[in-house]
Amino acid sequence: MNGQRLSYAYAVVRSSDPAAQRARSALAGLRGVADAPVALVRSGAAAAAVSAVPGAEFSEAALKSRLEDLDWLEATARAHHLVIETLAARTTVLPLRLATVYLDDSRVERMLAERQEDFTALLDRFDDHVEWGVKVYAEIPALSDPAEPVPSDPPDTGRAYLRRRRQHRQAREETWRAAEEAVRRTEQRARGLAVERARHRPQQGTLARLPGENVANDAYLVPRLAAEEFRDRMLHAADDLPGVRVEVTGPWAPYSFTAPLEGVRQP
């Protein structure tokens, strides 16, 4: 399989003429994963953005090790996203999971034909909707950092130490309460504008570069007409809460709202 070309599928769009034409013009000149040109494969009511990728990189065995390589993962994720984002600027898209790979384009066509009703239903749901990411951050004073004594203070006494500890604990608790309040507010403010919510895990680790602790990492599906209002509401949700920040990312293609089709299997 290693010398073989495989077909990497990025996203599904409608195959009807206006949608397919828009998709084709969006894809013209675009380079996808493995720097390959991206084409539209149509079958029935659905079409997929597809490009050829080398089997040496995308065979099952190769993928398992490549996915552990953060540089490769980033390059692939960004290329995948570029194709989806480019399509999403022109038409309704249904993103596929990273590294959805077929033996050849005819297998993609077959898959599209078999699943066209599911795809159409999801595309109908996503028409004129965008995804916003909403993350709440709290600047929690570190547990191991009970405020240092001020140098000019008299030498520390046991009592002063305990007071500092108590004040520190109170500061932590207050920030947590403010963070909880911010999360509640984002949820309340989303009502009436968002039609769906998905939750991601709070972000941690080397890639979580923003300051503070990420306490909520949500995604909302929002009608395009309400998109700006939604963003404004979220950005100001924590204005009067000390130590708490709301970050909004997007608009994204509806990556986080594709669950109903997950796990669909051949009968």
Next chain:
Amino acid sequence: MTGHDAYDDERPLAGTQVALIDLLDRLLSGGVVITGDVVLSIADIDLVRVSLRAVVIAIREQLEDQWAPVLPDRTPTAYDHGGHGDEPG
């Protein structure tokens, strides 16, 4: 087929750099998973675990504890989606 004319390239320019971690949240746990005729049954590769190893475990050994829900239970709402089966809402 309503609303196709609403797409007027109002989004940020394609290629705008998004944070990798926000992207991986979506690409490794979101997106339609199709099983069946895929040459690679991607469903067999646990991408969430991959992202954990790639992104997080390098600096945090006590991962499972760290990822316990940070906030007290939040009441699920009518539009709650359930988070792709990572854990029950």
